[in-house]
Amino acid sequence: MKSGFVFYRSWLDSMSLMTEEERNELLWVILRMGLYNEEPKQMSRMVAISWSLIRTQMEVNNQRYENSIQRRQKQNESKMEAKQKQNESKTEAKQEQNESKTVAKEKVKEKEKEKEKVKVKVKEGEVDFWNDVVARLEMLWEKIKNN
Numbered sequence: 001m002k003s004g005f006v007f008y009r010s011w012l013d014s015m016s017l018m019t020e021e022e023r024n025e026l027l028w029v030i031l032r033m034g035l036y037n038e039e040p041k042q043m044s045r046m047v048a049i050s051w052s053l054i055r056t057q058m059e060v061n062n063q064r065y066e067n068s069i070q071r072r073q074k075q076n077e078s079k080m081e082a083k084q085k086q087n088e089s090k091t092e093a094k095q096e097q098n099e100s101k102t103v104a105k106e107k108v109k110e111k112e113k114e115k116e117k118v119k120v121k122v123k124e125g126e127v128d129f130w131n132d133v134v135a136r137l138e139m140l141w142e143k144i145k146n147n
Contacts, residue, residue, distance in 0.1 A: 005034030006061055011054055022046050026054075033058055 015023045026047045032038045033055065043051060
């Protein structure tokens with residue numbers, strides 16, 4: 001149910017040729033059709049003639065109104081879909097960002113573990129190096145003692 005409708009000056013001008021009773025009847029018909037989409041079953045001959053011309057314009061206006069409602073509904077649906085897709089994209093982006101951070105943290109941990117392994121190898125290498133130095137010094141010492 002609509003809350004209003006368009007009333008044209010030409011309709012009022014055409015009513016000037018009617019009696020007051022016919023005018024009231026036509027106005028009532030226009031109001032019922034414009035607000036409630038109800039068309040009367042019976043009307044006087046003069047009102048029926050005027051009404052046939054007015055009804056055509058009212059039907060065109062009603063169709064425009066219905067089309068505009070459908071257009072707005074489609075626009076609202078499109079906006080809602082776009083907003084939903086945008087929210088989904090944001091959620092996916094945050095998830096990907098979190099996954100990237102997790103992967104990066106894991107890589108950092110792996111690198112730290114590798115560094116620890118390298119440190120251990122270096123320390124083992126240092127021990128081996130110093131063990132080798134000590135062994136050579138002992139061999140030299142033995143040679144010097146024997147000579």
